[in-house]
Amino acid sequence: MTTPPTDPWSAAAAEPPAGSTDALQPTTGTAEHPADIADQLQQVEPAEAAAALRALPLDTASEVLSELDIEVAQEITARFTSRELGALLDRLPHDEAADLAAELPAEQQREVLAQLAPGVSSQVAALLRYPEDSAGGIMSDRVLALPIDSTLDQALQAIRRRSEDDLAGSTYLYVVDGQRRLRGVVSLRNLLFRGADRRLGEVMSPEVHSVRVDADQEEVARLFSQYHYMAIPVVDAEGRLVGQVEASQAIGIIQEEATEDMQRMVGMSGEESVFTPWRRSVSRRVPWLSVNLLTAALAAMVIAVFEETLAQWTALAVFLPVIAGQSGNAGMQALTVTIRSLALGEIDRAAVRRFLKKEMAVGLLNGLTFGTAVGLAATLWKGSPVLGLVIFVAMQLNMVAAAAAGVLIPLGLKALGTDPALSSSIFLTTVTDVAGFFLFLGAASLFVLWFGHLY
Amino acid sequence: MTTPPTDPWSAAAAEPPAGSTDALQPTTGTAEHPADIADQLQQVEPAEAAAALRALPLDTASEVLSELDIEVAQEITARFTSRELGALLDRLPHDEAADLAAELPAEQQREVLAQLAPGVSSQVAALLRYPEDSAGGIMSDRVLALPIDSTLDQALQAIRRRSEDDLAGSTYLYVVDGQRRLRGVVSLRNLLFRGADRRLGEVMSPEVHSVRVDADQEEVARLFSQYHYMAIPVVDAEGRLVGQVEASQAIGIIQEEATEDMQRMVGMSGEESVFTPWRRSVSRRVPWLSVNLLTAALAAMVIAVFEETLAQWTALAVFLPVIAGQSGNAGMQALTVTIRSLALGEIDRAAVRRFLKKEMAVGLLNGLTFGTAVGLAATLWKGSPVLGLVIFVAMQLNMVAAAAAGVLIPLGLKALGTDPALSSSIFLTTVTDVAGFFLFLGAASLFVLWFGHLY
Structure with a gap:
C-alpha cells in the first residue's frame, strides 16, 4: 500500500455527506457522468487511475469509485489510506459504501469503518452482514416508510423533510405497523392527489410483493423480470421492512447474473471482466x-x-x-x-x-x-x-x-x-x-x- | 384459425379502455398477477390456454396476453377472431398492443387495427412502424411532457388530469419547446415541492440523456446499465420527444439481449424458449x-x-x-x-x-x-x-x-x-x-x- 504525500480530501472530509445522485437524471453540476469518468479510469493503469481519482472533487470521486469495475476498484483502494477511503465512503449511499467496504482486507475494513460518522458506520456495518449475493446485500436502506395511521398530510411533510438525494429513485411509500412490519404500499402520485386528512391505511394497496432479506439475488432478478415493478421492498424474517431494491439497481444485478450464467457454462468464475488481472x-x-x-x-x-x-x-x-x-x-x-x-x-x-x-x-x-x-x-x-x-x-x-x-x-x-x-x-x-x-x-x-x- | 361459437367479450368491448397496471405494485382487484396467470397458461396446450383466456374478464385477459411468451401468444391469437383480438388490444398500453399486433399475419393485423378505437388504432399503427428491436419498438408513448413556459401549478393540474394507469411508472416530467423538442427534465418530487408560480424552464435540469428512436435496443440496455436511470426519453431525428423507456420495462429487454447473446454464441436464433414448438x-x-x-x-x-x-x-x-x-x-x-x-x-x-x-x-x-x-x-x-x-x-x-x-x-x-x-x-x-x-x-x-x- 502506498501512502500519498498529502491527503487531498482531509479538509473536505469534515463537510456533511452529500449522498449520491446516480439515480437522478441528469447529474447536476459536473458535465460528465461519474459512470463515464469510471469508464475512462478503467482503461488506464491502476496507479494513474488512483492519481486521477485524487484530483477529482470528493463527491465526484466517491461516485466514480462506486461505478468502477470491482476489480479495478480493489486495485485503487489498495493505494488509498484508510482516512481517504473513509472520506470517500462517507459520501456514498450506505449500500454502495458497504459494497466497496466488503472488498477491503479485514483490518483495513475496520479502520475505514472507524473513519465514518458513527451513524453511517453502524448502518454500513449492518449492511455488511448480509451475504453479497442476497437481497440484503444488494438492497438500499434508503426507503420511505410511514406508520399505517399517519394522515396523507403527515406523509407529505415527511417526504418534504427528506433530501432530494435521499429520495432519488423512490416511487413508492411503504406503509408499516408499530413493529415496522410491511402492511401496504402507496404510489407517490396517489399520495399527492387524495384528501390530506385520509389515513395511509385507507388509501394503500394491501397486496404488496416483497422479498426476504436472505433471498438470493437471482430470486430478486426473477421477480423484477416477472412483474415489471419499479421497486421491491425487502423484509426480514419477521416481515419487518429493512430496505428496497429499485428497478434501476436491479438492472446491474440482472446483467451480473446473465454474465455469470454465460461464464459458468464454459467453466469460469462468473466474475471475470476484461479488467481482471x-x-x-x-x-x-x-x-x-x-x-x-x-x-x-x-x-x-x-x-x-x-x-x-x-x-x-x-x-x-x-x-x-x-x-x-x-x-x-x-x-x-x-x-x-x-x-x-x-x-x-x-x-x-x-x-x-x-x-x-x-x-x-x-x-x-x-x-x-x-x-x-x-x-x-x-x-x-x-x-x-x-x-x-x-x-x-x-x-x-x-x-x-x-x-x-x-x-x-x-x-x-x-x-x-x-x-x-x-x-x-x-x-x-x-x-x-x-x-x-x-x-x-x-x-x-x-x-x-x-x-x-x-x- | 378456429372461430369460437360465441364472442364472450363482444359486450365488454364497448367499455372504455382501462389501460394496464403492470408497472404498479400490486395489481388491485384480482388476487393473481396477470404474469402468474400467463405462467400457468404457458404450461398447457394452446387450445386449452385459449379457452382459459376467454373465461377471464377482458381486462385481465388482455394483460395476461401481453405477459405471455411471444410464441405462445402467437399460437393463441391464431385461435381468436379479429374482433376478439381488437377488444383485447384496445385495453392495452399502445406499445404492448403494437408488440402483439406485430406478430399477426398482415391481413389479420389490418383487421384487428380496424377494430380499435380510431385514436388508439393510429397510435398503435405509428408504433408498429418502428423496427421491433429499436428504441421506437420498445418505448411506451405514455409520457408526461409539458411546454417549457408552463408554471409548476399548471404542471400539477396536468398530472392530476391523467389517469393513475396512464402515469404508472412515470418518475420524470419532460420539458419541451414549441416544436416538442426535448429541453429538460424535472423529477415529479421536485415539481411538487417548489413554488407553484415558478416555470418549468427555471427548475428543470437541462442536461438530459436521451436515445434516438432508431437506436438499437442493445444501446438502450447499455445506457440503463451504465447510468442507473429510472427512465430514458426517446426522441426522433429532429430531437422531438416521442416516448420513453422505463427501467422496469428495460429489464425485460436486458434479459432478452442476454439470452440472445448466449444462444447466438452456440448457433441459435436468440429467440428460443422452452415454449418454442x-x-x-x-x-x-x-x-x-x-x-x-x-x-x-x-x-x-x-x-x-x-x-x-x-x-x-x-x-x-x-x-x-x-x-x-x-x-x-x-x-x-x-x-x-x-x-x-x-x-x-x-x-x-x-x-x-x-x-x-x-x-x-x-x-x-x-x-x-x-x-x-x-x-x-x-x-x-x-x-x-x-x-x-x-x-x-x-x-x-x-x-x-x-x-x-x-x-x-x-x-x-x-x-x-x-x-x-x-x-x-x-x-x-x-x-x-x-x-x-x-x-x-x-x-x-x-x-x-x-x-x-x-x-
Whole structure:
C-alpha cells in the first residue's frame, strides 16, 4: 500500500455527506457522468487511475469509485489510506459504501469503518452482514416508510423533510405497523392527489410483493423480470421492512447474473471482466480446465480401447471429430435453452417433461438428417455402405444422447443444489465425446466382426 | 384459425379502455398477477390456454396476453377472431398492443387495427412502424411532457388530469419547446415541492440523456446499465420527444439481449424458449448445425491428409480429442469474456489491445501447464519423449491460437457489422480443431521424418 504525500480530501472530509445522485437524471453540476469518468479510469493503469481519482472533487470521486469495475476498484483502494477511503465512503449511499467496504482486507475494513460518522458506520456495518449475493446485500436502506395511521398530510411533510438525494429513485411509500412490519404500499402520485386528512391505511394497496432479506439475488432478478415493478421492498424474517431494491439497481444485478450464467457454462468464475488481472484469470480458469483434461482423458481412453480397429481402418479417425463435434454442438443448443429457462424461472415439473420430449424429438431429427448426410459422404468416399451405416447409427444415437444430456445436466446440477450453468458445457462435451467415440468405434468393431470388413 | 361459437367479450368491448397496471405494485382487484396467470397458461396446450383466456374478464385477459411468451401468444391469437383480438388490444398500453399486433399475419393485423378505437388504432399503427428491436419498438408513448413556459401549478393540474394507469411508472416530467423538442427534465418530487408560480424552464435540469428512436435496443440496455436511470426519453431525428423507456420495462429487454447473446454464441436464433414448438426449433437450429458440419469436414480433411502417419502411429488418434478439446475449452473462456464485455460496452480500442495481450499470456501459460502434463503422460505411456515433445509443442501453439481466436472472432464479427456472438463458438472450435489437428499431426510427421520413429 502506498501512502500519498498529502491527503487531498482531509479538509473536505469534515463537510456533511452529500449522498449520491446516480439515480437522478441528469447529474447536476459536473458535465460528465461519474459512470463515464469510471469508464475512462478503467482503461488506464491502476496507479494513474488512483492519481486521477485524487484530483477529482470528493463527491465526484466517491461516485466514480462506486461505478468502477470491482476489480479495478480493489486495485485503487489498495493505494488509498484508510482516512481517504473513509472520506470517500462517507459520501456514498450506505449500500454502495458497504459494497466497496466488503472488498477491503479485514483490518483495513475496520479502520475505514472507524473513519465514518458513527451513524453511517453502524448502518454500513449492518449492511455488511448480509451475504453479497442476497437481497440484503444488494438492497438500499434508503426507503420511505410511514406508520399505517399517519394522515396523507403527515406523509407529505415527511417526504418534504427528506433530501432530494435521499429520495432519488423512490416511487413508492411503504406503509408499516408499530413493529415496522410491511402492511401496504402507496404510489407517490396517489399520495399527492387524495384528501390530506385520509389515513395511509385507507388509501394503500394491501397486496404488496416483497422479498426476504436472505433471498438470493437471482430470486430478486426473477421477480423484477416477472412483474415489471419499479421497486421491491425487502423484509426480514419477521416481515419487518429493512430496505428496497429499485428497478434501476436491479438492472446491474440482472446483467451480473446473465454474465455469470454465460461464464459458468464454459467453466469460469462468473466474475471475470476484461479488467481482471491475468494472474487472477489464470488461477480462476485452471481448475475447470483441469477437470476438462480429466474428462478428455476419458474420451482418449475410449479411443485407446479401440486402437486395433483404428489401426486397421484409419478412415475411422477422420470421422471421430465429425461425430463428436456435431453432437456436441447440437447438445450445446439444448443446454443453452435449458440454462436460460431455469434462470428466467420458465420451467416447472410439467414443462420439464414436455421440454425433454421436444428436445429428444429434435435430436432424433438432427440425427436422421446429419447421420444420413455424413453416412452417405463416407459411403461415397470409401465405396463402403458398411462404413456409412456405422456412421449413421453412431450419429443417430449420439444426437439423441446429446439432446438428453443438454436438458438433464443443468437440471441435475440444480437438483444437487448447485448452479445449473456450472461448467455444464464441460460435462456435456464429455458425454458427447465419450458416447460418440464409444458408439462409433464400438459399432465399427461389431460390424467388422459380422462382415469381416468395413471398406 | 378456429372461430369460437360465441364472442364472450363482444359486450365488454364497448367499455372504455382501462389501460394496464403492470408497472404498479400490486395489481388491485384480482388476487393473481396477470404474469402468474400467463405462467400457468404457458404450461398447457394452446387450445386449452385459449379457452382459459376467454373465461377471464377482458381486462385481465388482455394483460395476461401481453405477459405471455411471444410464441405462445402467437399460437393463441391464431385461435381468436379479429374482433376478439381488437377488444383485447384496445385495453392495452399502445406499445404492448403494437408488440402483439406485430406478430399477426398482415391481413389479420389490418383487421384487428380496424377494430380499435380510431385514436388508439393510429397510435398503435405509428408504433408498429418502428423496427421491433429499436428504441421506437420498445418505448411506451405514455409520457408526461409539458411546454417549457408552463408554471409548476399548471404542471400539477396536468398530472392530476391523467389517469393513475396512464402515469404508472412515470418518475420524470419532460420539458419541451414549441416544436416538442426535448429541453429538460424535472423529477415529479421536485415539481411538487417548489413554488407553484415558478416555470418549468427555471427548475428543470437541462442536461438530459436521451436515445434516438432508431437506436438499437442493445444501446438502450447499455445506457440503463451504465447510468442507473429510472427512465430514458426517446426522441426522433429532429430531437422531438416521442416516448420513453422505463427501467422496469428495460429489464425485460436486458434479459432478452442476454439470452440472445448466449444462444447466438452456440448457433441459435436468440429467440428460443422452452415454449418454442419443436418444428420451429429444428428449422432455426439446422442452418448453423450445417455450417458446423462443413467446418467439421475441414477438420476431418486435415486428419485425412495425415492418414498415413496415423496408420503407423495409432496412439496419435488417442491424443487428437485431448489437444483440440482442451484448446477449444480454453478458447471458449476467452470468447465468453469478450462477448459479454462487448455487450456491456466495456472495451474500447485501447482496452482491446491490453485485453488481447492478457489473453495471449493466459494462453501461453495454459499451454505450458497442460502441454507439459499431457506431454509427460504420453512419454510415460509409450516410453517416448519424442511423442511427448510433439504433444507439448502442438498444445502450446494451439492454446495461444485458441486465446487469440477467442478475442478476435467476436471483434471481427462486430467489425463486419454483425452480432459479435453470432455462432462464434462454431467458428472458434473450427480454429481449435483445424489448427490442433494440423499442428499435432504435422509436428508428428516432421518428427518422424527427423527421428525415423515416434515411439
